[in-house]
Amino acid sequence: MNRKSKIWLYILAVVVVLIFNFPLMFVIVTSFKPLGEIMLPNLKFTFSPTLENYKMLFSETFPFGKYILNSITISLISTIGALAVAVPGSYGISRFGKVKKNVAFWILSIRMAPPVVFALPLFLILKWIKLIDTIPGLVMVYFTFTVPLSIWILNTFLMEIPKSVEESAMIDGATRGQILYRIIFPLLMPGIVAVFIMNFIFSWNEFFFALLMTMDRAVTITVGTARFVTGYSIYWGAICAASTISVIPMIIMTFLVQKYLVRGLTMGAIK
């Protein structure tokens, strides 16, 4: 290929990047627009930047700070809790043939099922055990996706650890539990970090379950953002500021896990 067509390829790539990131750039720019200028019915590209939308988020009218805190708490607990059962779980599945096939299929089915399938029974169960609108309740619901995801991704990492490592430890008289926590655990660390971040992203971005299971105390950042769309008016300034705040940490995390992103997103089918 000659030089000239190479340059065209780069121009095309830049245009594509700009098109696909236009919605995000638009919302970030709009979050700094004065409220009165967002809803003007004409295209205007100049404005004097302001922080009034961000101030509004943290004013007394909207407890947005609480929503952020709820989201951080819920995402952290559902992530760490899932890892606590998934590390031994994936180890058991990857090393013991009999268990593998059935559990693996079961886990994949849960991953593929639409959340709406679990919504009604989980809602009723939470009502029953009085965990509606609480952080533990929502964490429990989030386990429906964080646990299968964790087991499956960790499994792909475990398959890369050679069995000879364990065998020599076994000859030295180590028990299964010792092997898992002394030998496998350190080797699995990159996988655990990747799973941690993937779980965090999925929990942070979740909306459907949070919409159903929370009303006031345990409202998350996504439901909080949607609340700015009311029957009477839509608080666009606040929405754009809230969206910007919720998106930035996710983009940073994406950069951190990009090496393992493909594996996480396809449940290890492609690396």
Added chain:
Amino acid sequence: MRNDRGWRFVIPSVILLGFVALFPFIFSLYISFTESTAYNIYHGKFVGLGNYISLFKDIKFWDSLRVTLLYVALSVSIEMILGFFLALLVDSLDRYQRLFMILLIIPMMIAPLVYGIIFKLLYNSIYGPIPLFFRSAFNIELQILNKPFRALLAMVIVDVFQWTSFVFLITYSALQALPKEPFEAAMIDGATYWKRVRYVLLPLIRPAFVVIMIFRLMDSFKTFDQIFVITGGGPGTATTTLSLYTYFLMFTRYNFGKAAALTVIILMVVIVITNLVFKRFFREVSAVE
């Protein structure tokens, strides 16, 4: 290695998943055979297959099925084609491939709900930038969300904007992992770029492409957040997908029995498809790598 008591390690996961996934499903199955509403959840009259029959007679069910299939077919096919060509484009750059890759995968990291709200603003017929652009450039008053088919297309566009990056990322990674020799051999034989793509590259990435498509089909079938916040299923039922229809059955019409019947059907279909996927492709791809 001996298969000694390995199942012990699996117990906590199985108990937890049993409680949050299997038990709810059994509960749904029970509710689906009763006449349950919000007021008598546990004492609903046993109606056998009544809910299933009433579901199949419900025109709104068939309507939402049609909307879902159209939505899924349109979004996934556009995403697969666009994502594939984007991967080819980035793969053919000499430098800065990694930078372009990272910039292109940003959309899928944004919460679908947030993405939906952004498009709700972009589509707004009075002050949304897209209608504003059409007004000032072509003097056309573009109403996007109050025409049935146009609203559905608008939802497809949101999906495409967000999830083309998924197809792109996975295809791109698959391209990176391909062996170089077949391409060099084809080049020596004088095959043009597009000939090489058609006869060497496509067959090589076919297994990966199938996996990508399955994940996109399943995930776009699940779509709820964006549609819920942009149109709420309207105008009329034009954008009411199966997920939204189920949601309305549960939480606005409180017809728990019928909603449970629908989720049982959905789950059965998903399990059958997952079974096929599991047998045919997961093994195949895992074995290749």
